[in-house]
Amino acid sequence: MSEGVFISFEGIDGAGKTSHVEALVQAFRDAGRQVVQTREPGGTPLAERLRELVLHQPMDALTEALVMFAARRDHLGQVIEPGLARGDVVLCDRFTDATFAYQGGGRGFDIAVLEQLERWVQSVDALPAGRLRQPHLTVWFDVPVDVAARRVAAARSPDRFEAETRDFFQRVADGYARRAAADPQRFARIDGAQSREAVREQVLQAVRSRGWLA
Numbered sequence: 251m252s253e254g255v256f257i258s259f260e261g262i263d264g265a266g267k268t269s270h271v272e273a274l275v276q277a278f279r280d281a282g283r284q285v286v287q288t289r290e291p292g293g294t295p296l297a298e299r300l301r302e303l304v305l306h307q308p309m310d311a312l313t314e315a316l317v318m319f320a321a322r323r324d325h326l327g328q329v330i331e332p333g334l335a336r337g338d339v340v341l342c343d344r345f346t347d348a349t350f351a352y353q354g355g356g357r358g359f360d361i362a363v364l365e366q367l368e369r370w371v372q373s374v375d376a377l378p379a380g381r382l383r384q385p386h387l388t389v390w391f392d393v394p395v396d397v398a399a400r401r402v403a404a405a406r407s408p409d410r411f412e413a414e415t416r417d418f419f420q421r422v423a424d425g426y427a428r429r430a431a432a433d434p435q436r437f438a439r440i441d442g443a444q445s446r447e448a449v450r451e452q453v454l455q456a457v458r459s460r461g462w463l464a
């Protein structure tokens with residue numbers, strides 16, 4: 251049986267990641283792998299309900315962080331861990347780096363609290379005590395804030411995050427850059443300002459270089 255592979259996709263709103271996740275799903279299926287395509291917040295019935303709340307209901311920063319991690323705990327237990335245990339490829343549109351970038355960077359929420367929540371939530375039975383479940387690879391779509399903002403402006407009804415200011419998204423982008431610098435082996439930085447085809451090639455290259463696709 252193949253080893254499970256866990257890949258997350260990150261970037262500020264408007265970074266253009268979603269269509270590239272779809273392309274990668276297809277590439278893995280064409281290679282004969284079982285793929286679980288999922289997203290955060292969300293991916294289970296409970297987490298999708300929490301997603302609706304957190305995207306649309308006003309709440310303070312601690313509540314927001316707790317809801318993100320509550321949704322993540324359910325998602326890990328119901329979807330991600332079972333998928334990895336079967337040897338599937340789990341492709342997840344956003345994971346914990348988003349919490350560090352949005353709640354930590356964007357909202358300026360206490361990073362030490364987020365780190366504690368990360369330790370509680372991402373301790374899983376399949377890993378030895380002290381090791382946390384993290385993606386094997388995080389594909390980070392790095393785009394200038396102004397480019398992303400133009401794409402988001404075209405969206406019909408923005409949610410609580412999409413409605414945020416340029417300064418907020420600059421802090422989110424800086425938050426992603428800090429997470430990437432702290433774990434450079436896990437992150438593949440994609441220059442998301444390039445053409446769609448060039449971005450697609452960079453994403454495939456990041457996966458091929460790990461030996462998961464020929």
Ligand code: TMP
Nearest residue numbers: 263290291318344345348349352411412
């Ligand atoms: P999406 O539109 O890419 O599905 O993401 C939903 C929004 O939720 C997006 O604006 C980023 C935000 N978000 C957080 O603020 N913290 C998190 O931990 C996650 C997973 C998403």
